[in-house]
Amino acid sequence: MTVTAQEHPQTAALLRAAQAGDVAAIARALDAGAPLESRDARGRTPVLIATDGHHVAAARLLMERGADVNAQDAQRDSAFLLAGARGYTEIVRAALAHGADWRVTNRFGGTALIPACERGHVDTVRVLLATDIDVDHVNRLGWTGLLEAVILGSGGAAHQAIVRLLLARGAQVNLADRDGVTPLQHAQRLGQREVAALLRAAGGR
CATH class of the missing domain: 1.25.40.20 (Ankyrin repeat-containing domain)
Structure with missing residues (x-):
């Protein structure tokens, strides 16, 4: 009130x-x-x-x-x-x-983890992943933290670290967006070679 x-x-x-x-x-x-x-x-x-x-x-x-x-x-x-x-x-x-x-969601239907992944906040992502937060939660855009780290990320060192953290926590590497595009396919389209290599090594298709 x-x-x-x-x-x-x-x-x-x-x-x-x-x-x-x-x-x-x-x-x-x-x-x-x-x-x-x-x-x-x-x-x-x-x-x-x-x-x-x-x-x-x-x-x-x-x-x-x-x-x-x-x-x-x-x-x-x-x-x-x-x-x-x-x-x-x-x-x-x-x-x-x-x-x-951690189950409370923002106006985009995302948990605290998803924007942290998008914006490259490595330490914050590490702290959040130490909880029971759902690593594969999908927001209203149809994106997970892994998808946002790729689609909206820079492909640089911070986002590479976040991709590693998410994969180590068990993120589904081939969980696609609403159009059926996987994280690896997005990384390849965006020219994120290092991120693509990480995803490929984890079984990404």
Whole structure:
């Protein structure tokens, strides 16, 4: 439920403090009774706002106070999902320690893993793959993390590392997109020779 500044005098202060990453001000606002799950005009909770600003200490404090790391805003971002997509590995670790649900999906129907793969966040992908997250989850585009790492990736060292991690975790190397195009076929079309070699070695067709 959205709590406005009019409903509690410290809500606006809490939201401002989260935006600034001001740990002391966050603590003061919470101690004065500001609701932990207050929301701004975009539906963002303080922990999501702090995550958006990459304010690690602020996000951690809010989680320690019991913030819901799975609470989603108007565009279906949560602190956990956003941290995964941005490659904020420290916040991802903290969120996992405070109840992050890897099954929650973003506005594209993807888990935190998929955009992390796309954007080449190797450390974040490694952390996420240490959980029970579904390595072959398919988003609304019909893509898995492996497909996104190839189709939207650069083919460089980071995406090569991610492909290795996904394959080691058991990703289905020949799970094709909606048009029946496999990761290997995409890699070949895009001229990603190193990625193609990795996929071929894993049985890619």
